[in-house]
Amino acid sequence: MMTFTVLTAEFAHESNTFSIRPTDIAAFRARLFLQGDAAVAERADANTDIAGFMDVARAQGWQTRHAISASASPAGPVTRGAFDEIAGCILAAAKAGPLDGILLGLHGAMVVEDHPDGEGLLLERLRAVVGPDLPIAVTLDPHANVTARMCDLAQIVMSYCTYPHVDMRDTARRAASLLQRMMTGEIAPRTLRVTRPMLEEANSGRTDEGPMIARHALARAHEDTPGALAVSINAGFGNADISELGPTVLVTHTGDAGPHLAFAQALVDDIWARRHEVLNHFLTPAEAAAEALAHTGPGPLIIADYADNPGAGSYGDAPGLLTALLDAGVTDACFGPMVDPEAAALLHEQAVGAEVTLQLGGKTDPRFGGGPITVTGTVALLSDGRYTGDGPMIGGLPGDWGPTAVLRVAGVAVLVVTNHGQMLDLQQFRAFGIDPAAHRIVALKSQQHFRAAFTPIAARVIVCDSGALCSPDLRRLPFHRVPRPIFPLD
Incomplete structure (x- = not known):
């Protein structure tokens, strides 16, 4: 079995740009700030991204290099100092030796105080280190405001399918499995993105009842069609005053994008058509x-x-x-x-x-x-x-x-x-x-x-x-x- 070296990291924040409380490094340290083996030891047997990553790593015999697990409670934009410190830890791990792939557990709605797309900025910095072609897989919260830049810079982008998010480990396992197939050369995936001009889906992506149940059933069925690898339905996060926000449908696929683009458009059109159907009173x-x-x-x-x-x-x-x-x-x-x-x-x-x-x-x-x-x-x-x-x-x-x-x-x-x-x-x-x-x-x-x-x-x-x-x-x-x-x- 070929042994791959994979960089892993978790760096998550949902940034409410209307909050007057900035998210500094102390906010991350108060909630989650664990580096290397300490992060894996605490989080690798729970409903976490790193747990799913490590499930596949063990099964496939990877050599893993875990940089950091860091998250802060949702609040105002992340300070530049906090972003640079955590991103710097990930970049240092990327520079520590040759890599075959990267797995990132992100949120997808991070805003830095001077940049509206924290995840895109992190991926840009990583690409400057590892080049344009190294396989990168990203997991996201379905309240991500997924930007075009995120999908351009990571070949595999996959969001949790449940809200409440009880499938974080499972989603990370699926993303890691796709990364394995990409590293072996079996697949050459990319991710397309379709959106509509809305602040967020009518019910914030609720999956215990309502229209999102049927949408996810369609998504799982589409994943069985030729070339489709993963479909993600994101409700978006409306408490962010940025240029790219709101509901998105993503399809990670191989081959001709046409049928996957049409499918994503149909799903996002349904989100638009049912924008007034609010479940909660x-x-x-x-x-x-x-x-x-x-x-x-x-x-x-x-x-x-x-x-x-x-x-x-x-x-x-x-x-x-x-x-x-x-x-x-x-x-x-x-x-x-x-x-x-x-x-x-x-x-x-x-x-x-x-x-x-x-x-x-x-x-x-x-x-x-x-x-x-x-x-x-x-x-x-x-x-x-x-x-x-x-x-x-x-x-x-x-x-x-x-x-x-x-x-x-x-x-x-x-x-x-x-x-x-x-x-x-x-x-x-x-x-x-x-x-x-x-x-x-x-x-x-x-x-x-x-x-x-x-x-x-x-x-x-x-x-x-x-x-x-x-x-x-x-x-x-x-x-x-x-x-x-x-x-x-x-």
Whole structure:
């Protein structure tokens, strides 16, 4: 068996250009910043890109050179210093010796503070080192804003097929398998891209129900046609004011592009034709609180605040939903996360059992989601914020909220955290003494990803728009750079 040398790396960020919080190197170090063997050791048996890459590497007998695994919680554009440091690590590994191929686990919606296409910029720098022909395979999040440059510079581009993203390892395995075939000379692939003038797909690519189920069935069927290797359907990421954004369909193929181009066009035309078919019915915080007050079970009512989703770059500190629950007198409820480092630090100065009055939430940018509220509660728990996920998305992976407290305010247990992140695993509550399944009401900040872990315990799920930075109504945002006309702005 021929032994290939393959460079691997993970470098992911979803950049919300409307956020006032820049993503610096400290933000990467707070979430994920592991180099070489340390990254592989922690992440190679979980739902990660590097796990899928290593599955194939072991099976094929590759020599792998893992540069880095780095990601930061979605926020504002990545600083040039952070980008240069992480990209520099990948470039140094590329220069360390001859390579037969490169595998990159990226996101696809990275914006650098002075460049709108972070992934394209990384690939340009890599091509300057390895030349125009070395096989490169890239995996992406389906919320990628895939640019023409990405598809020009990487021959294989493949996105996850599920949202919640429970198939990251599987997608990486598929991409690595195609890279193997390319390195042996069996295939000479390239990737085509088709798009439409939209900020994002109507339901952000939701795959548990709705039209994306049928689209993916068509995509899998097309992969069985001559020359087709992989079809990717990307919903896009609408919270980015850049020139290339929105839904795309990609086909990685060999041979004549014609039939694959026609297929991709038909899929993206369907996304356009169904642009008004929104699955979710978004309640106001007051309406959600009224539903909570009336809920009798069995099982909890899950209320997800989509607008304050840290997983899309919102600040996680909008108090609107919590205020509505408290004003309505909702009891037997838990709420989290409330991302408020100042409040978490103040609570850590108290003893468990102490009663405290403080300003909570609304401190980052009150224009989106409102300003702080004053609450009085009892400190129920203090923690360093560390946990290990056990759900479909992050099972086995460590997480860290930073200094964390549970504050019981009237009938609501509020998880107050330091580090920015969304709720997508039951252990993000349970590790801090809150069992969501034992509460009548579970209010959380997340968009769609929470469903993988929380739907199995839920009596019902409702969704809320608190008016925070990631409101589903993108017309509220001050776009200046997107090409016009574009839906739904025009």
